[in-house]
Structures are given as structure tokens and as C-alpha cells.
Amino acid sequence: xxxxxxxxERYRGxxxxxxxxAARRRLESNGGTLDGSIGVGNPDEAERKALIGLVGYxxxxxxxxxxxxxxxxxxVRAGTGIGLAALLETLGPPLRNRPREAxxxxxxxxxxLRPAKESPLHESAQWYREWLGEVSRDGTVSRLARRxxxxxxxxxxxxxxxxxxxxxxxxxxxxxxxxxxxxTGHPKALDHPATLSTLVLRALALRVGVPAPGTAxxxxxxxxxxxxxxxxxxxxxxxxxxxAEGEGLGEWLTGAARFGTPxxxxxxxxITFPVVLRAxxxxxxxxxxxxxxxxxxxxxxxxxLVCTEGRPSTAFHRLAAVAxxxxxxxxxxxxFDWPGVDMAGVAARRHGAQPWxxxxxxxxxxxxxxxxLPEGDExxxxxxxxxxxxxxxxxxxxxxERGRAVYEEAVADSLLTDLGGDTx
Numbered sequence: 001x002x003x004x005x006x007x008x009e010r011y012r013g014x015x016x017x018x019x020x021x022a023a024r025r026r027l028e029s030n031g032g033t034l035d036g037s038i039g040v041g042n043p044d045e046a047e048r049k050a051l052i053g054l055v056g057y058x059x060x061x062x063x064x065x066x067x068x069x070x071x072x073x074x075x076v077r078a079g080t081g082i083g084l085a086a087l088l089e090t091l092g093p094p095l096r097n098r099p100r101e102a103x104x105x106x107x108x109x110x111x112x113l114r115p116a117k118e119s120p121l122h123e124s125a126q127w128y129r130e131w132l133g134e135v136s137r138d139g140t141v142s143r144l145a146r147r148x149x150x151x152x153x154x155x156x157x158x159x160x161x162x163x164x165x166x167x168x169x170x171x172x173x174x175x176x177x178x179x180x181x182x183x184t185g186h187p188k189a190l191d192h193p194a195t196l197s198t199l200v201l202r203a204l205a206l207r208v209g210v211p212a213p214g215t216a217x218x219x220x221x222x223x224x225x226x227x228x229x230x231x232x233x234x235x236x237x238x239x240x241x242x243x244a245e246g247e248g249l250g251e252w253l254t255g256a257a258r259f260g261t262p263x264x265x266x267x268x269x270x271i272t273f274p275v276v277l278r279a280x281x282x283x284x285x286x287x288x289x290x291x292x293x294x295x296x297x298x299x300x301x302x303x304x305l306v307c308t309e310g311r312p313s314t315a316f317h318r319l320a321a322v323a324x325x326x327x328x329x330x331x332x333x334x335x336f337d338w339p340g341v342d343m344a345g346v347a348a349r350r351h352g353a354q355p356w357x358x359x360x361x362x363x364x365x366x367x368x369x370x371x372x373l374p375e376g377d378e379x380x381x382x383x384x385x386x387x388x389x390x391x392x393x394x395x396x397x398x399x400x401e402r403g404r405a406v407y408e409e410a411v412a413d414s415l416l417t418d419l420g421g422d423t424x
Contacts, residue, residue: 007079008090015050018043023072024088024095031099032085034073039066108145109136115155119162128161131203140199150195157199159183160190164204164226173227173267173314192219209385224313235267235315238307240291241300242282248273260300262291267315270322277319277326279304283356283419284320284347286310286334287408294419302419308334312343320351331356333415336363336399336406338384348391357414360394365414366406380405 022038073084121128177187244250256263330353334340347353389395
């Protein structure tokens with residue numbers, strides 16, 4: 001082993017470890033230049049003696065021994081024949097150029113963002129800009145840019161969102177697999193937990209003002225709200241006394257109506273067995289408790305009643321469209337909370353539904369029946385983002401002022417009275 005090689009090996013000793021670690025940090029952070037100085041704080045006796053050979057005598061007990069990078073490079077070069085950077089490379093691991101790495105990462109991040117920023121939604125939709133801001137701030141874009149095969153995920157997500165935003169509300173539903181194949185060519189690209197699925201659902205949650213979905217049910221509901229069918233068997237609607245024309249489903253609905261028994265209709269049935277509806281008026285409620293009471297108290301004499309079982313599904317919208325084409329008028333009732341009046345507004349816009357006992361007077365009457373808010377009944381307090389009630393602007397004003405929700409079960413008596421009166 002040559003003298004120079006022996007000197008290189010000497011620098012592997014523990015007495016040089018902190019000094020060379022500091023030198024590595026400085027060179028990696030400044031792109032490899034020899035500007036600046038480094039030091040070792042509170043050196044032990046072995047470190048002090050080793051550093052004396054590099055920078056000259058220092059008193060015992062000195063708090064810090066410093067040396068410029070140029071001085072250290074010169075000493076290393078004189079003893080080993082190689083410079084400081086080459087010594088660190090020899091000792092390993094290889095030196096990194098962090099400024100260059102950061103510049104490349106920033107360029108890759110900007111390139112990953114560019115197609116999404118060029119989307120027309122960037123100018124027209126606040127929720128879209130909020131989504132891009134979120135995924136930029138939390139490191140999602142940087143991770144996508146670093147990972148092989150995911151740098152184009154934002155561009156694909158933007159195309160999915162553009163498709164859903166541009167599609168008319170009354171356009172036919174599309175399956176999740178169909179949407180994925182249409183945008184990416186791969187039918188499973190939007191399945192959970194694929195990166196594309198996560199990105200799109202975060203954006204769609206912002207679009208409708210709800211938290212990002214965390215469960216399979218929440219994901220299915222969010223897709224359903226955008227007329228994307230994850231499961232045509234899970235998308236369903238509960239009906240009572242809704243006779244229909246058509247083989248299969250039409251026969252089943254007519255038979256159930258003859259006995260006044262509730263019947264569960266799935267989107268799969270509606271697609272597989274097309275029906276024609278001739279009912280002049282169809283009532284719509286949100287909670288199955290109302291339909292259950294109607295079946296028990298009115299039986300076969302109850303007028304046609306449909307229950308959305310919460311937020312209207314794709315099955316509901318398909319059935320409502322069929323009903324309207326057949327000449328039916330829809331009368332819609334839901335909860336007096338912000339999601340409830342929002343759903344009433346959607347039914348009015350999409351299907352021409354008329355609000356059914358959804359006025360400010362009905363809301364105040366329901367409040368009067370509830371009495372004072374019991375201690376701890378926080379679920380009765382209005383939460384979420386207020387929405388307008390264009391059929392009766394006073395309703396939204398009253399709800400904001402009172403700050404309380406009135407759920408459908410609390411006003412079921414008046415709804416049953418209407419249904420019974422319609423029968424009479």
C-alpha cells in the first residue's frame with residue numbers, strides 16, 4: 001500500500017468522522033464548491049490531536065476547531081494526492097449535488113403540473129384550482145414526479161375531471177370501468193386505491209364541498225353523485241305503488257303495487273328491463289321511515305311514492321327521467337338541512353320536481369313541533385355550507401337564522417296527511 005493510500009485509510013478513523021461529515025454536508029449543499037468553513041464543536045482529545053495536524057495547534061479544552069474548506073482541501077491533497085471531494089467519494093458514499101437535485105425535482109414537478117394547469121378548468125372552476133393547490137402543497141405532485149410511471153397521473157386526472165364537468169346533467173350514466181377505459185385505455189385505472197382514483201376523488205370532493213372519501217361507501221356515493229356507476233347493483237331506489245309497463249321489472253313493479261308492498265329497484269334492473277311509467281304524480285321522500293309508514297297506514301291506496309334513501313343515486317335519476325318522459329310530475333321532500341335542500345334543488349333542476357312541503361313556513365312549523373334543542377343534541381344543529389333555496393328564498397334565510405335541522409321523520413305526519421288526501 002502506498003503512502004498516499006495509507007493516508008486515505010487514516011481518514012477512516014473515528015477522530016476524523018465529525019469533520020468529514022461536516023465537509024460532506026457543506027459540499028453537498030453548495031454544489032461542490034470550496035467556499036466557506038466548517039468546524040467541530042467540543043472536540044474530544046483524539047479529535048483535537050487529529051485536527052492539530054490539519055490546522056495547527058489548539059489549546060486543550062477549546063470549544064470549537066474551525067477550518068476553511070480550501071485549507072482542508074489543500075492539506076488532504078498534499079497527503080493523499082487527491083482533493084477533499086475525491087477523498088469523500090473514496091470513503092463513500094458518493095457525494096450528492098443537492099442544488100442540482102432540487103432544480104431537477106422542481107423542473108419535474110412543474111412538468112407534472114403543466115398539463116393540469118393548462119386545463120380549461122383552471123380558469124373556470126375554483127374547486128379545481130383549490131385541488132391543484134392542495135396536491136402541490138402537501139407534496140403529492142413532487143411524489144408523483146419522482147415515481148416512475150406516475151408523472152402523467154395529474155394530466156390523466158385533469159382529463160377525467162374535464163369529461164365529468166362538461167357532461168350535461170341529464171346525459172346517460174357511465175360505469176367507472178367505462179370512464180377509466182375512455183380516458184386511459186385501461187378499465188381498472190380508476191379502481192381504488194389506484195393513484196388516479198385518489199387524485200380524482202379528492203377533486204370531486206372539493207367540487208361538491210364534502211370531505212375526501214375514506215370508505216368504500218363514501219367513494220361509491222361520490223362517484224354516484226357524478227353519475228359514474230361503480231356498482232349497478234348497489235345503486236338503487238325504494239318505491240311504493242309504482243305500476244309500470246314492460247317485461248320483467250314492469251311486471252314486478254305492477255305486482256308489488258297491487259299489494260301495496262315496497263319494492264327495491266336497482267340500476268341493473270332499470271338498464272336490463274326498460275320500463276314505461278304513466279303515473280301523473282309521483283311523490284319523492286328522502287327517508288325510508290316515511291315510505292314504511294305510508295305502506296303500513298295507506299297500503300295499496302297510497303299514491304306512487306319513491307324514496308331516495310339519502311342522496312339520490314344514479315338509479316333514482318334514471319327512474320325520474322323515465323317518469324318525466326311518461327308525463328309524470330315529481331313532488332320532492334327532503335330533510336331541512338343543507339344537504340337536504342341541495343338535493344331538492346338538484347331534483348328541481350334536473351327533473352322539474354316541485355318542492356313538497358319544503359317552504360320556510362313548513363320548516364318553522366317543524367321547528368315548533370321539535371321544541372327547544374335538548375342538551376347534547378348536536379346532530380340537530382345545522383352544519384356544512386349553506387345553499388340557496390330558489391323556490392323559496394326565505395327558507396334558506398330562516399335556516400341560517402335558526403341554525404337547526406329538521407329531519408323528515410319529524411314532519412312525517414304532515415307528509416302522510418298529504419298522501420292520504422291525495423288518495424281521497
